[in-house]
Amino acid sequence: MKLEFNLPGKLIAALLLAFVLGGCQVFTETQSRSEVMGTGDLGLIIERASGSVLVINTSRHEVLGRIDGLGDLSHASVVYSRDARYGYVFGRDGGLTKVDLLSQSVVDRVIQSGNSIGGAISQDGRYVAVSNYEPGGVKVFDSQTLELVAEIPATYTSGEGQVGQSKTVGLVDAPGNLFVFSLFEAGEIWILDMSDDSAEVTRFEAGESPYDALITPDGRYYIAGLFGEDGLSLLDLWNPAQGVTEILPGYGKGEQKLPVYKMPHLEGWAIADGRAFVPAVGHHQVLVADMNDWSLVDRIPVQGQPVFVMASPDNRQIWVSFAHPNNDVVQVIDSQTRDIVRTLEPGSAVLHMEFTPRGEEVWVSARDSNRVTVYNTRTLEPVATINAEKPSGIFFTSRAHALGL
Known part of the structure; x- marks a missing residue:
């Protein structure tokens, strides 16, 4: 039996048009969905020689693209907006x-x-602060517009009565919308309060020539390394009225210091199992301090002068990189036994390490080998390599949700 349908021409045209438009709409929606991407597993790799950064996906070990035109990145760092979409790159x-x-x-x-x-972003994400050598001081910018909000010259008076402007180092964010930083020539630590419009500064005397600093993960202790003496300066931000105290005094007393080829980076201090693992300035050692009283409890011999001493997120491993001329290896320390369990060779001139948020991998840049090597932290074997032009700093977006990074 044959069925026949006699539809008007206009109705047939309308149905065909609806089908075509419907098909286009489905395609467009599918395409849009394929382009949507979260930022939780993204990051930036600094390409120091070319003034560019690579945008990378950590889950796929993939370079998504390159952003050029960022100037001198010979000593660069990155912080992130609260939504981890925007990175703020601080160039030299x-x-x-x-x-x-x-x-x-x-x-x-x-x-x-x-x-x-370098620089930092405030706890509420509203402000980005930059630490300056020339002229010395800190400037604070609106994170949305990059408009200048506050300028804090690091002025001080020397022992001879001369007024100068100090280099500022060790800038970190702290709870309460505070920024904390150190003054190299002045030997001081300053707290900048950005909780209101006053931009009030509180000053503290510190040790001789603070060169870098960190804040503990809970935001309580600000610790500055001292280039001018064997020891460190600690400021308890919960009890700032107590002033700065010295910890690990004289850790190198009676020992001959070696030439310092590269200053340690204290941001990469390892805090694990109630202990602080500290790079010793001018010594082939990682110092271990008890965080209850900050006493020195151990010295771990390593193969060179440590630059970064970093703990894996689970605190089971301590990864150590080194200054020239022994900067082609990374040593891994067991945080419980304090033994070196592996010496790795990621390439020539290792500059930086970054753990994935849950610590299953660590990415290691080798500047002169033009690559980043990804290691599995359980097997300590390489699982991927990323080509990059003179890579240095590696910064994952998980930093958006951590203090002091």
């Missing part, structure tokens, strides 16, 4: 650049000084 030339990880583009860029050395 005083440049502060806001980049969009999703569009892989520069959002805004300002040259805010002649020479800068």
Whole structure:
């Protein structure tokens, strides 16, 4: 039996048009969904020689793109917005650049000084602060617009009565919308309060020539390393009225110091199992301090002068990188036994290490080998390599949700 349908021509045309448009709509929605990407497993790798950064996906071990035009990145660092979409890149030339990880583009860029050395983002994400060498001081910017909000010159009076402007180092964010930083020439630690419009500064005397600093993961202790003496300066931010106290005094007393080829980076201190693992300045040692009273409890001999001493997220491993001329290896220390369990060779001129948020992998940059090697932290074997042009700092977006990073 044959069925026949006699539909008007206009109705047939309308049905065909609806089918075509419907098909286009489905395609467009599918395409849009495929382009949507979260930022939780993204990060940036600094390419120091070319003034660029790579946008990478940590789960896929993949380079998503390159962002150029960021200036002098010979000593660069990155912090992230609260939503982990935007990275703020601090360049050595005083440049502060806001980049969009999703569009892989520069959002805004300002040259805010002649020479800068890193920065931080406030607890509430509203402010980005930059630490400067020339002229010495800290500048604070609106994180949305990069408009200048506050300028804090690091002025001080020397013992001879001369007024100077000090290099600022060790800038970190602290709870309460505070920024804390150290003054190299002045030998001081300052707290900058950005909880209101006053931008009030509180000053503390510290030891001789603080060169870098860190804040403990709970935001309580700010600790500055001292280049001018064997020891460190500690400020309890819960009880700042107590002032600065000295910890690990004289850890190198009676020992001959070696030439210091590269200053340790205290941001990479390892805090594990109630102990602090500290790079010793001018010694082939990692110092171990009891955080209950900050007494020195052990010295771990290592193969060179340590630069980064970093704990895995589970605190079971301590990864150590080194200064020239022994900077082609990384040593892994068991945090319980304090034994070196493996010496790895990621490439020539290892500069930086970064753990994935849950610690299953660590990414290690080797500048002169033009690559980043990814290691499995359980097997200590390489699982991937990423090509990069003179890579240095590696910064994952998980830093957006941690103090002091």
